[in-house]
Amino acid sequence: MSYPPKHHQENNINHMIDVIKTYPLATLISVTNNEPLITHLPLIYDDRKLIGHIDKFNPQAKLLKDEKEVSIVFSGPQCYISPSVYTTTQLPTWNYIKVHLRGKVTAIKDEQKVKQSLVNMAQFLEQPDHKYELKIDNPRMHGLINYIKGFEIEITDWEGKFKLSQDKKPHDIENAKAELIRANQESIMVFLEKIL
Amino acid sequence: MSYPPKHHQENNINHMIDVIKTYPLATLISVTNNEPLITHLPLIYDDRKLIGHIDKFNPQAKLLKDEKEVSIVFSGPQCYISPSVYTTTQLPTWNYIKVHLRGKVTAIKDEQKVKQSLVNMAQFLEQPDHKYELKIDNPRMHGLINYIKGFEIEITDWEGKFKLSQDKKPHDIENAKAELIRANQESIMVFLEKIL
Numbered sequence: 001m002s003y004p005p006k007h008h009q010e011n012n013i014n015h016m017i018d019v020i021k022t023y024p025l026a027t028l029i030s031v032t033n034n035e036p037l038i039t040h041l042p043l044i045y046d047d048r049k050l051i052g053h054i055d056k057f058n059p060q061a062k063l064l065k066d067e068k069e070v071s072i073v074f075s076g077p078q079c080y081i082s083p084s085v086y087t088t089t090q091l092p093t094w095n096y097i098k099v100h101l102r103g104k105v106t107a108i109k110d111e112q113k114v115k116q117s118l119v120n121m122a123q124f125l126e127q128p129d130h131k132y133e134l135k136i137d138n139p140r141m142h143g144l145i146n147y148i149k150g151f152e153i154e155i156t157d158w159e160g161k162f163k164l165s166q167d168k169k170p171h172d173i174e175n176a177k178a179e180l181i182r183a184n185q186e187s188i189m190v191f192l193e194k195i196l
Numbered sequence: 197m198s199y200p201p202k203h204h205q206e207n208n209i210n211h212m213i214d215v216i217k218t219y220p221l222a223t224l225i226s227v228t229n230n231e232p233l234i235t236h237l238p239l240i241y242d243d244r245k246l247i248g249h250i251d252k253f254n255p256q257a258k259l260l261k262d263e264k265e266v267s268i269v270f271s272g273p274q275c276y277i278s279p280s281v282y283t284t285t286q287l288p289t290w291n292y293i294k295v296h297l298r299g300k301v302t303a304i305k306d307e308q309k310v311k312q313s314l315v316n317m318a319q320f321l322e323q324p325d326h327k328y329e330l331k332i333d334n335p336r337m338h339g340l341i342n343y344i345k346g347f348e349i350e351i352t353d354w355e356g357k358f359k360l361s362q363d364k365k366p367h368d369i370e371n372a373k374a375e376l377i378r379a380n381q382e383s384i385m386v387f388l389e390k391i392l
Contacts, residue, residue, distance in 0.1 A: 034228075042290050077384050092318045185381055192273070
C-alpha cells in the first residue's frame, strides 16, 4: 500500500500554478531548533518564484535570510463529503486542494525593487476589475517601506495534493465536485455574525 | 512597535472554538530533524481536545506518538481587501481568520474507541441535516480500521489570528466584512473547470 495514494497526487505543474494564482494566501513554515514558525501572507507567483513582504517585527522576518529553506502551503477549496452525496456506498471523507512547495529565500534589499514588487502585487490582485491602482510614489507605501521586508522564494519542490474523489465512478466524481461548489458558496454570514 | 499587532489577536477562546467547529479541516505540523511534516485532516473538538484519524502509511503517523508536540492551524474565511472597499485612504491588505494551537498527542489504541470516534465525527459533520449515519458495525469501517490510527491532541496553547480590519473606522470594518462574505461566496466553478 503506497502513501500518498497516487490518484490524489497532482503532477501537472500548471494546475498547481492555477491554485497559487487563484488562492495566493500562503502558509509559510520555517523551522528553527525543531520549532515551526508559521506565518500567513499572500505570495505572488512569477516564473518559478514567489514574491512576498513581511512585517519586520514578525519573528519569521529574521529567518527569511538568503538561502534559508522554507515550506509553503497554498489552499484551494475544501469540504466534507457526506456519503449521501454519492450514488454508491462510501464512508465519510474530506476533499481538498492543497499545493505544498519547498523553496529557498532571498531578501529583496533594494527599496525601489520592494516598492515595485508591492505595485506588481496590487496590480495582480486587483484583476479583473482594477478598481484601485497602487502608484510607485504612493506616500503611504513610502511610510510603510521601513516596516516591511521584501523577499523572493525560488521554488525547489512541488507537490500537488488534489483530493477530489478521483477514485470514484464518473457520476460520483461529478457529485463530489457539485458538493465542493455548494459548500464553498454557502453563506458565511452566520459564522461571521457569531464572532464579530 | 509590538508584533503581532494587538488588534489582530483574538483572545476569546469561544470564538476560536467557533472557528474550529465551523472549519474542521486542520493543518497538522510536526517537526523532526528540523524538517516539517505537514498533513491536512479534519479534527473534531471536544473539551480542550482534538480527535482525529490518520492513514497508517502517512509518515506523520509514526510521529503521532504519546506526548509528541504538534502545531495545528485551523483556517476560516480569507480574502484580498482592495483599498477600493474602504471609504478612507488605505493600502491593499489581506484579511483572514486563523487559529494556531499547540498540543500533545496521545494515540487511541483501543479499536472500539477508534470506531466510536469515527461514528462521533460523522455525527458532528452531518449536522444539521444528518443525511447519513455511520453505524458502529459498518462493515466498510471495520475493513478500514486496520489502515488508520486514531489519536487525540490535548491543546496546550491557543492563538487566534483574526485579521479583520479592526483598526479601521466602523463603516470600513463593515465594508471589509461584506467583502469577505462576497469573496467567499463567489463562484469557484471557473477555477474547478480549469483544473478538473
